[in-house]
Amino acid sequence: MATISRIEWTEQTWNPTVGCTKISPGCKNCYAETMSRRLKAIGVHGYENGFRLTLMPERLAEPLERRKPTIYFVNSMSDLFHEKVPSEYIRRVFDVIKHAPQHTFQVLTKRAGRMAEFCRSAEVPANAWLGVSVENRKHGVPRIDVLRTVAARVRFLSVEPLLEDLGRIDLSGIHWVIVGGESGPKARPMRPDWVDNIKLQCDRAGVAFFFKQWGAWGVDGHKRSKKANGRKYRGKVWDAMPASVAEIA
Numbered sequence: 001m002a003t004i005s006r007i008e009w010t011e012q013t014w015n016p017t018v019g020c021t022k023i024s025p026g027c028k029n030c031y032a033e034t035m036s037r038r039l040k041a042i043g044v045h046g047y048e049n050g051f052r053l054t055l056m057p058e059r060l061a062e063p064l065e066r067r068k069p070t071i072y073f074v075n076s077m078s079d080l081f082h083e084k085v086p087s088e089y090i091r092r093v094f095d096v097i098k099h100a101p102q103h104t105f106q107v108l109t110k111r112a113g114r115m116a117e118f119c120r121s122a123e124v125p126a127n128a129w130l131g132v133s134v135e136n137r138k139h140g141v142p143r144i145d146v147l148r149t150v151a152a153r154v155r156f157l158s159v160e161p162l163l164e165d166l167g168r169i170d171l172s173g174i175h176w177v178i179v180g181g182e183s184g185p186k187a188r189p190m191r192p193d194w195v196d197n198i199k200l201q202c203d204r205a206g207v208a209f210f211f212k213q214w215g216a217w218g219v220d221g222h223k224r225s226k227k228a229n230g231r232k233y234r235g236k237v238w239d240a241m242p243a244s245v246a247e248i249a
Helices: 031-041 087-098 112-120 141-148 192-205
Strands: 012-014 071-074 104-109 128-133 154-159 176-180 208-213
Touching: 104 112, 104 154, 112 128, 112 141, 128 141, 141 154, 176 192, 192 208
Parallel strands: 012 071, 071 104, 104 128, 128 154, 154 176, 176 208
Antiparallel strands: none
16 A cells, blocks of 8 residues: 655655666665565565565555545665566556645655667656666766656666765756665665765756665764764755756646
């Protein structure tokens, strides 16, 4: 079912599929995999297969039953464009999005190629924000060019976990950038100068910048709890959201 989210940049999560497989370094310490195992262990419905990809068609209608305008993160526990999710099922998800115009749906993927291929033959609803994960130069940055080809009204980058300096990135056609460090016991550190580089480029390109967290490693390079490290970057909380669809149109 849809649940209230602790993710700073959304309001609720909606998981019409659960489970995934790892395809790049950003997946190494996947929080969804760890959470799926915990949920399976305590007998939560939907996680009987653990982290194995599973379609959940009984959840498709959930956003249609909610009238209050809500920002939904689609598939926080999966990837809608996983190669084993049938195209017809993805169309059903997009159909729900289209018929729930009171809501905003954030769809994030590491499988940018499949997303672009699907969107070439499908209408992207105006209330769907499409994004890609960008964890490093080799695997993440090329996804930005693919995202730019998608006819979405809002395109965004989730630069989390940020694993290295991304260098110069092309932010044309991008409306929102989220940056965050990795959390968990095996988290890899994120350096402040890597964040500085992205923030400067967002400012120059006029792109909304959202700093999600330092994660397990603080700005001082010491490891401690995510809560203790906090969300402040350069002395303040950066929580800009993309402009409304009307302003972008």
